[in-house]
Amino acid sequence: MVVHVDLVADVLRLEEQMIMKAVMEWARVRLVNLEEEALPLGRINADAAIIRPISMHRALYAASSYEASMVFTVNTSSTILYAGDKMLSYTRLIAHQIPVPKTYYASTPTAAAKAGAELGYPLVIKSPIGSWGRLVVRAKTPEKLAEFSELRRMLPCIQQRTLILQEYLEINNTDIRCVVVDGELVGCVARKARRGEWRSNVALGAATKPYPVDTELEDLAIKAASALKGFFVSVDIFETKSHGYLVNEVNGVPEFKGFMKATGKNPAAELSVKLYHKLHQ
Ligand SMILES: Nc1ncnc2c1ncn2[C@@H]1O[C@H](COP(=O)(O)OP(=O)(O)O)[C@@H](O)[C@H]1O
Ligand SMILES: [Mg+2]
Structure with a gap:
């Protein structure tokens, strides 16, 4: 057949x-x-x-x-x-008891200022939709937060006006990307932002290197993938001193060029094998 x-x-x-x-x-x-x-x-x-x-x-x-x-x-x-909407991802992950950075939803500059007072500074501002670090900014003062949120209020679509405010984490400008296929971890890489940049997106010039997997990281990545019922996803995780591993995001159409180069593993081949088994069950 x-x-x-x-x-x-x-x-x-x-x-x-x-x-x-x-x-x-x-x-x-x-x-x-x-x-x-x-x-x-x-x-x-x-x-x-x-x-x-x-x-x-x-x-x-x-x-x-x-x-x-x-x-x-x-x-x-x-x-x-x-996975594609950060508001929906964070709330779904939290509902599944998966640790994420401390986060607020604010739909106006006034609401954002209140969240800022709770979180303290610096803080991170994100939009629900976006990737490659776009619309992810850091505000070091309440004045900067007000500037960013006023600016966002003028943007044309609701997602761009929506403010996700998050504690800024001291993670050495590094995050961990884990690739999961059908409930199994393929591997993990650390992505470190290029010099002068705090966001560790490969699209912004971050360097990747293999990251040693421990069972806690593996369990968390698989749990996060399963919370979003992802068959083939990448899960981005922050390693913090104060709260251990925190899931930052799940990607539903994962890119894995940097991952492949760093680990020598081929997520496309893993996906192919798992899909074959799924269709021949
Ligand atoms: N709360 C945070 N504290 C510190 N750095 C962060 C925080 N949130 C995001 N970053 C950095 O910014 C990058 C982009 O943020 P992210 O939420 O992953 O958005 P995108 O979907 O655009 O990749 C992350 O890879 C990370 O390096
Ligand atoms: Mg990201």
């Missing part, structure tokens, strides 16, 4: 190419480029769809389009939504 797997993307990065190559060993893979293809709702024929658009909303709507035709999606629209 031939298995049909759609790879849904908008840009073919190294990650998408590697996933295609791995899955093509056992399935007929069709590349669906959302820049050009329309999805016929309720009339898609495939056994599985690997959802890889860079844009979170494209990924979300692509996943739900496939789900309407009962196609197994990696990841599901629910995982992509909850």
Whole structure:
């Protein structure tokens, strides 16, 4: 029996190419480029769809389009939504008793000022939607927080006006990225921000190196992935002196270039094996 797997993307990065190559060993893979293809709702024929658009909303709507035709999606629209929106991720993680940084939701500059007084300074301001460190800023004083939140109030969409305020953690500008596939940890890397930058996004020039896994880190990464029902996700974790490991975010369309380079492990191959087993159960 031939298995049909759609790879849904908008840009073919190294990650998408590697996933295609791995899955093509056992399935007929069709590349669906959302820049050009329309999805016929309720009339898609495939056994599985690997959802890889860079844009979170494209990924979300692509996943739900496939789900309407009962196609197994990696990841599901629910995982992509909850992972892609930081408000939904933090609240879901907390509801599952997973430790996260101390965080407030504020929808106006007045509310933000109150949260700032509770958190103290410096603090971190984030938007629910965004990646690669965009819209993640640090306010060192109440005046700076007021400036940032007034500015955000002028932005066109609700997510950009929403303020997530968070304690600033002394983590040596480093976080730990863990890749989890179907309830198993593939590995972890530490990402250290480039000199002069506090945000450790690879897109902002961070360097990656392998990070030794301990059982606490492994359990936490798997628990976080499971809280969002992620089949193939990365979980970003802060290691703090005062509170141990804290989960910062889950990525529903994980990038793993830096991870691969640092660990020599191939998440695309791991995903392929797990998907094969899922479809042949
Ligand atoms: N509370 C925090 N304390 C210290 N550094 C943080 C905090 N939150 C985020 N950062 C840094 O900023 C980076 C980007 O923040 P993150 O929440 O991961 O947003 P994005 O989705 O854009 O990656 C993180 O990788 C981390 O290096
Ligand atoms: Mg991040």
